[in-house]
Amino acid sequence: MSERPDDTPEGDTLETALDAGFDAPPEGQDEAEHDEVDAAVITALSEGDTEALKELVDGLHYADVADVVERLNEDKRTQFLTELGDCLPSEVWAELDEAVRETVFEDMEPAQIAAAVSELDSDDAVEIVEEMEEPDQKAVLEAMAPPDRRLIEQSLGYPDDSAGRLMQREIVTVPTNWTVGETIDYMRAAADGDEDILPTSFYDIFVVDPTHKPVGAIHLSHLLRSKRPIKVSEIMQTELKLIPVTMDQEDVAFLFRQRDLVSAPVVDEAQRLVGAITIDDVVDVIHEEHEEDMLAMAGVGEADLYDAAIDTTKARFRWLLVNLFTAILASLVIGLFETTLQQVVALAILMPIVASMGGNAGTQTLTVAVRALATRELTSTNAYRVIGKELLVGAINGVLFAVITGAIAWGWFQEPQIGLIIGMAMIVNMIVAGLAGASIPLLLDRAGVDPAIASSVFLTTVTDVVGFFAFLGLAAAFLL
Amino acid sequence: MSERPDDTPEGDTLETALDAGFDAPPEGQDEAEHDEVDAAVITALSEGDTEALKELVDGLHYADVADVVERLNEDKRTQFLTELGDCLPSEVWAELDEAVRETVFEDMEPAQIAAAVSELDSDDAVEIVEEMEEPDQKAVLEAMAPPDRRLIEQSLGYPDDSAGRLMQREIVTVPTNWTVGETIDYMRAAADGDEDILPTSFYDIFVVDPTHKPVGAIHLSHLLRSKRPIKVSEIMQTELKLIPVTMDQEDVAFLFRQRDLVSAPVVDEAQRLVGAITIDDVVDVIHEEHEEDMLAMAGVGEADLYDAAIDTTKARFRWLLVNLFTAILASLVIGLFETTLQQVVALAILMPIVASMGGNAGTQTLTVAVRALATRELTSTNAYRVIGKELLVGAINGVLFAVITGAIAWGWFQEPQIGLIIGMAMIVNMIVAGLAGASIPLLLDRAGVDPAIASSVFLTTVTDVVGFFAFLGLAAAFLL
Numbered sequence: 031m032s033e034r035p036d037d038t039p040e041g042d043t044l045e046t047a048l049d050a051g052f053d054a055p056p057e058g059q060d061e062a063e064h065d066e067v068d069a070a071v072i073t074a075l076s077e078g079d080t081e082a083l084k085e086l087v088d089g090l091h092y093a094d095v096a097d098v099v100e101r102l103n104e105d106k107r108t109q110f111l112t113e114l115g116d117c118l119p120s121e122v123w124a125e126l127d128e129a130v131r132e133t134v135f136e137d138m139e140p141a142q143i144a145a146a147v148s149e150l151d152s153d154d155a156v157e158i159v160e161e162m163e164e165p166d167q168k169a170v171l172e173a174m175a176p177p178d179r180r181l182i183e184q185s186l187g188y189p190d191d192s193a194g195r196l197m198q199r200e201i202v203t204v205p206t207n208w209t210v211g212e213t214i215d216y217m218r219a220a221a222d223g224d225e226d227i228l229p230t231s232f233y234d235i236f237v238v239d240p241t242h243k244p245v246g247a248i249h250l251s252h253l254l255r256s257k258r259p260i261k262v263s264e265i266m267q268t269e270l271k272l273i274p275v276t277m278d279q280e281d282v283a284f285l286f287r288q289r290d291l292v293s294a295p296v297v298d299e300a301q302r303l304v305g306a307i308t309i310d311d312v313v314d315v316i317h318e319e320h321e322e323d324m325l326a327m328a329g330v331g332e333a334d335l336y337d338a339a340i341d342t343t344k345a346r347f348r349w350l351l352v353n354l355f356t357a358i359l360a361s362l363v364i365g366l367f368e369t370t371l372q373q374v375v376a377l378a379i380l381m382p383i384v385a386s387m388g389g390n391a392g393t394q395t396l397t398v399a400v401r402a403l404a405t406r407e408l409t410s411t412n413a414y415r416v417i418g419k420e421l422l423v424g425a426i427n428g429v430l431f432a433v434i435t436g437a438i439a440w441g442w443f444q445e446p447q448i449g450l451i452i453g454m455a456m457i458v459n460m461i462v463a464g465l466a467g468a469s470i471p472l473l474l475d476r477a478g479v480d481p482a483i484a485s486s487v488f489l490t491t492v493t494d495v496v497g498f499f500a501f502l503g504l505a506a507a508f509l510l
Numbered sequence: 511m512s513e514r515p516d517d518t519p520e521g522d523t524l525e526t527a528l529d530a531g532f533d534a535p536p537e538g539q540d541e542a543e544h545d546e547v548d549a550a551v552i553t554a555l556s557e558g559d560t561e562a563l564k565e566l567v568d569g570l571h572y573a574d575v576a577d578v579v580e581r582l583n584e585d586k587r588t589q590f591l592t593e594l595g596d597c598l599p600s601e602v603w604a605e606l607d608e609a610v611r612e613t614v615f616e617d618m619e620p621a622q623i624a625a626a627v628s629e630l631d632s633d634d635a636v637e638i639v640e641e642m643e644e645p646d647q648k649a650v651l652e653a654m655a656p657p658d659r660r661l662i663e664q665s666l667g668y669p670d671d672s673a674g675r676l677m678q679r680e681i682v683t684v685p686t687n688w689t690v691g692e693t694i695d696y697m698r699a700a701a702d703g704d705e706d707i708l709p710t711s712f713y714d715i716f717v718v719d720p721t722h723k724p725v726g727a728i729h730l731s732h733l734l735r736s737k738r739p740i741k742v743s744e745i746m747q748t749e750l751k752l753i754p755v756t757m758d759q760e761d762v763a764f765l766f767r768q769r770d771l772v773s774a775p776v777v778d779e780a781q782r783l784v785g786a787i788t789i790d791d792v793v794d795v796i797h798e799e800h801e802e803d804m805l806a807m808a809g810v811g812e813a814d815l816y817d818a819a820i821d822t823t824k825a826r827f828r829w830l831l832v833n834l835f836t837a838i839l840a841s842l843v844i845g846l847f848e849t850t851l852q853q854v855v856a857l858a859i860l861m862p863i864v865a866s867m868g869g870n871a872g873t874q875t876l877t878v879a880v881r882a883l884a885t886r887e888l889t890s891t892n893a894y895r896v897i898g899k900e901l902l903v904g905a906i907n908g909v910l911f912a913v914i915t916g917a918i919a920w921g922w923f924q925e926p927q928i929g930l931i932i933g934m935a936m937i938v939n940m941i942v943a944g945l946a947g948a949s950i951p952l953l954l955d956r957a958g959v960d961p962a963i964a965s966s967v968f969l970t971t972v973t974d975v976v977g978f979f980a981f982l983g984l985a986a987a988f989l990l
Contacts, residue, residue, distance in 0.1 A: 065890060065891065091768075091769060093768045094768075097886075100887065100892075101889065101891040101892050103895060127887070214734060217734050217735045218734075218737055220735065231731050231732075232731045233713065233731070233772075249711055250713075250730035250731060250734060251710075251711050251713070251730060253734070254697050254730060254733070255700065255701035255708060256698070286793070287793055287794075287797065288571075288573045288574075289571060289573060290573075290790045292772070292789065292790065309772065309789050309790075310770045310772065312793075313766070313767055313789070313792075313796065314767075316793065316796055316800075317796070320804075321881060323804070324800075324881055325881065327804075327877070328874050328876070328877035328878075329870065329873075329874055330874045330877055330878055335887055335888065335896065339899050339903050339906070340906075342903050343903045343907055346871070346874050346903065346907060347907055349874070350867060350871060350874075350907060350911060351914075353866065353870045354863070354867060354911060354914065354915065356866075357862060357866040357867060358918065360862055360863075361859050361860055361862060361863055364858065364859045364862070368855055371855050371858050371859075372852070375848050375852045378844065378851050378855075379844045380841055381858075382837060382840055382841060382844070382974070383834070383838065383840075383841055386833065386837040386840075386970075387830060387833060387834060387837065390809065390829070391826070391830060393808050393809075394808050394809055394826050394830075397804060397805060397807070397808035397810055398805065398808075398810055401801060401804055401805065402815045405797075405801075406577075407607070408815065409544055409545075409581060410544075410545060411544065411545065411548045411581040415583060416815065419819050419822070423822050423823045423826065426819070426820075426823045427823055427826060431830060431834060434831075434834065435834065490866075494862070494866075498862075
């Protein structure tokens with residue numbers, strides 16, 4: 031089991047005990063386990079039993095400790111962290127939700143934070159420091175030892191969300207003329223000497239030329255099955271996918287998934303090897319990007335769950351304000367038909383159906399398109415085909431729902447014309463919904479705007495306006 | 511670079527050339543590269559130049575070939591596959607989108623499919639076979655060689671989406687009394703003899719007791735830095751997170767992410783080691799689960815992009831039908847206030863605003879809750895806190911938008927009472943939206959229903975009904 035051993039808490043005896051019961055359905059058991067641990071923590075806190083608390087934390091994986099901290103309310107959280115003090119494994123900080131970490135850091139001295147961060151791997155440390163506000167960041171960096179500080183400042187020099195921020199600096203490199211035996215002896219000697227030379231856990235050895243440019247990579251499982259006299263240059267893989275240090279993390283994640291990579295070399299502008307990105311960091315990126323897309327489509331910012339109510343309110347207010355204006359736009363369209371509505375009140379009763387069906391049909395298409403753009407399955411090659419298909423799907427479902435809704439409206443108001451009108455409006459709006467749902471994200475993507483963020487506003491504006499206009503307009507033309 | 515070497519196409523020379531240009535912004539370059547490759551393929555196809563086609567495919571990674579196949583239209587796709595024939599690397603089949611693969615398989619003989627599948631890794635082969643229809647599956651299995659067939663049938667014996675389907679059967683195990691030297695010698699000998707004994711790529715060696723129960727694991731990077739006489743039992747990690755063969759893949763993915771795992775041992779009911787799951791398979795699961803959640807929330811099935819228009823229409827019809835009934839429910843509520851609407855047509859014009867704002871505010875909360883349930887950040891410990899916060903956020907935003915909307919309505923219709931009424935309705939609906947958005951997914955989750963699938967319908971029904979009822983009801987009570 032490849033846990034990154036640097037992150038493994040020592041003396042992890044209770045965990046094994048907890049793990050023993052895994053034959054039960056895992057989800058239910060997880061929930062029960064959570065509740066049990068939470069209850070024990072809360073008891074220990076209210077009894078002020080620091081020893082029991084320390085024992086509890088010792089028995090947990092650091093990720094589980096972070097989860098406990100997240101689930102506690104603010105008072106209990108402060109008490110928990112104060113009582114544990116230095117006994118808290120520093121890896122917990124890296125696992126903690128950003129919003130939670132922020133509130134906890136507010137009560138801590140820069141020196142305390144610096145001490146916790148210094149104990150972490152460089153990439154985890156950077157992840158914490160990069161998210162701090164400018165003045166806090168400066169204070170914490172100043173409180174750190176110069177070598178640790180320099181490493182973090184170097185990483186912060188790379189753009190946000192770039193490969194440079196993700197990569198691990200510690201890599202194993204060997205020259206092209208070495209043999210398998212020399213490589214293994216080098217690692218054994220390094221492990222005997224200063225432990226810091228080797229990364230704690232790695233998957234590949236990189237073969238570099240004299241200018242430190244990567245020329246090959248050897249997976250450890252291949253190194254291990256090769257005999258000592260064999261040259262590394264004979265067994266290395268030479269088709270390397272080099273990652274430029276400035277590559278966006280989203281592109282890095284795409285590449286890892288596309289090529290089934292587990293680790294990949296990162297190079298600077300001069301093509302020199304500067305680090306390596308490993309899959310565990312990429313998994314976090316994949317989760318982050320997905321969360322961003324999903325929340326963006328609903329008009330919510332990141333890390334929303336643990337944000338203070340006031341921050342959440344502010345973040346959501348913006349999106350709701352945009353929505354208010356589009357809703358007013360739809361109302362203005364309805365207002366155009368004031369006289370018609372006054373004469374046939376049935377129209378007011380039925381009109382939300384047309385808009386709602388268009389909105390839902392459009393959202394279906396939109397979600398597929400946004401997702402396909404994110405996974406790069408939707409490109410200029412198949413864009414027209416996809417739009418064409420969505421038009422067809424919209425038309426077929428439009429006709430089907432025109433018949434159903436038309437029949438219902440006719441029966442309800444005993445007026446065949448109303449059924450006919452709502453049916454026609456339905457067809458129009460469903461076709462428009464398919465067209466808009468497929469083309470809005472494509473157009474936004476081409477304009478360089480993230481389609482996940484802005485697509486829904488445009489779409490519902492279109493389907494509301496068209497829905498109300500088609501239905502009331504047809505009614506004004508044919509009913510009166 | 512750890513590409514799984516079993517999947518690496520041989521003689522991959524052109525790829526390196528294509529990769530050379532990565533200094534350009536990767537996204538734009540990717541797009542351009544796609545277009546270029548697509549154009550070259552289409553030219554080769556229309557000229558019937560099979561040699562050029564083969565050369566093109568040789569220069570691409572198998573994942574890129576699959577992408578090309580997906581982007582081609584159906585005629586060109588058939589031509590492409592026919593012309594290439596056996597020259598198509600079998601890994602392309604594993605990478606292909608399920609819907610595309612299905613249409614392509616329709617034109618192929620079971621024996622052809624069996625031949626392609628047999629060349630794949632057992633886990634990839636299972637992934638393809640498990641998705642086939644019953645009779646096709648049987649025909650393909652019968653056309654396979656007995657040993658390959660037995661392996662696949664064994665895997666198919668495990669539940670859908672279970673660890674047993676995901677795991678790799680080939681693992682390296684050593685007894686507890688072996689030394690590092692013996693382990694390395696064993697691997698070298700195995701590599702020299704029958705290549706099939708060792709998995710092509712692996713990260714951990716598992717230490718087992720005489721009953722084949724796992725007692726420890728050693729990451730290769732730790733084995734490599736240890737001296738030959740050291741016993742494996744001295745350097746192995748003993749806190750293993752064992753995965754039962756029946757564990758759901760979603761739980762497996764959660765565990766990998768939570769514990770930063772790269773590979774983990776899978777055990778049967780008797781706790782015997784039967785295989786290992788590696789991170790590359792888990793990354794695919796993570797993507798799948800993300801996609802499912804996102805598409806489910808919009809009422810769309812999986813693999814929708816490449817489905818035939820008629821299948822897409824059918825799949826979406828169901829969701830739209832449910833939506834139609836909830837829209838009619840909302841219309842029935844409006845119908846209750848027919849007389850009120852007849853007297854004050856302004857109400858018909860303004861009423862969609864209240865419903866729309868409630869729907870959007872509710873969707874924001876809903877998305878956060880669904881996401882937090884999926885990542886297991888939302889549990890019974892913090893459920894009430896989250897609901898309380900959402901109520902508060904709803905109330906604050908409700909008041910803010912009550913003021914804005916009330917002022918606009920007042921100004922528009924020159925009627926202070928209408929402003930007051932829409933404001934009050936807005937507050938009511940936004941609070942209800944917060945409450946419903948947070949509690950609907952929680953209730954569904956507790957009832958064992960996937961909150962991603964069913965939450966939105968319930969939510970919009972609530973916000974529409976409450977929105978129209980509050981606005982028109984208040985108007986009926988205070989305006990007339």
